[in-house]
Amino acid sequence: MLASDSLVQLHGDVVSPALVAAVVLCTAVAVAVNALGGLGHAGGVLRAAARAVVQLLVVALVITAVLRHAALALAFVALMTTVAGATAARRLTGGRDGWWALAAVAAAALLVLGLLVGVRLVPGGGTGLVAVAGILIGGAMSATVLAGRRALDALRTRHGEWEAALSIGFRERDAALLVARDDAALALVPGLDQTRTVGLVTLPGAFVGMLLGGASPAEAAVVQLVVLVALLAVQSVAVLLVLELVARGRVRGRSQQP
Structure with a gap:
């Protein structure tokens, strides 16, 4: 204590x-x-x-x-999303196409955040919105970067497999998915492990923060549960989107830049 x-x-x-x-x-x-x-x-x-x-x-x-004004809270969420997307773009590629990463981050985080607001688990403004949005946007950014990097690395190191798939009739997108999907999906492992072991191995930030803020253990557990499953949804969407962008050639590695 x-x-x-x-x-x-x-x-x-x-x-x-x-x-x-x-x-x-x-x-x-x-x-x-x-x-x-x-x-x-x-x-x-x-x-x-x-x-x-x-x-x-x-x-x-x-x-x-x-936090005193809903409009300012929404603007702050937009700023966080933009910074996260810019960070993901810089990590993935030095070219202009890296900004497609912003679409993956924003779509994944804002989709799930909108769902939570829609069912009234998260308020439409103020502290709750900014706090939950920050967690979800950070999760989307991490998943986008990890999945994007793994997919690009897979296509670079296993280029022969991609060409072999083309030679037997696969389209370029389908061949890229065949080669890169499993590698990109590894970006989901940290979130899955955290969710599987919550309360047994770690007490995540939302749970600890609620306890330190005076909430009961039951209240803290409910908030943490919502955050964890929301993060699983956000990260799954982000991984799928960035994998699709890589497979379609929208996001390319530095060595692939024209």
Whole structure:
């Protein structure tokens, strides 16, 4: 309980020495492990941590105004979707066609979010909308990037199989799906594992956040269940869409750019 009590003390000195120490030490450990282990992401870890600090401080300053107005909340969701799509595009391809990734992220996340709003599990504005939208958009972005990369890698490394499928009468799209579908579908494994083991191996963020916010364990469990199954839907749609885009040649790897 001591850890929980210290985490929810948000009305005093928010930026406490303990918080600064935790952020600095965890970042230092991650950077050191990457550097010493030759993992190649020491600089990326440092930049990511610095960006997280700046971005969260900015969000903390503007979020109060955003949450007071439904229109601003919707605009903030649109901004999150655009940034997620841009990030996915940059990760998948350096060409203009990478922006098709935005379509996959937006369609997957906003489809499921609209469903939750439609059945009144999520409000149409305010804190609930922004919080759930952030989780779903992040899940769509991750699934799009992972599935897209795996599909593009499969088509590159198994190009001979793609050509063999063409030689026996497959259309280009169907041949690409034959080669890349299983690899792209691996992007669903982390979400499936998280859902299968929830409560037994991990307590995900929504559950912990609800508990720290004062909700009962039952209330936290219900919210987490909705989030998990919504994420499964979002990620499934995102994987299917980006796989189709890759198979149709809309999203291509850097080596395939004209």
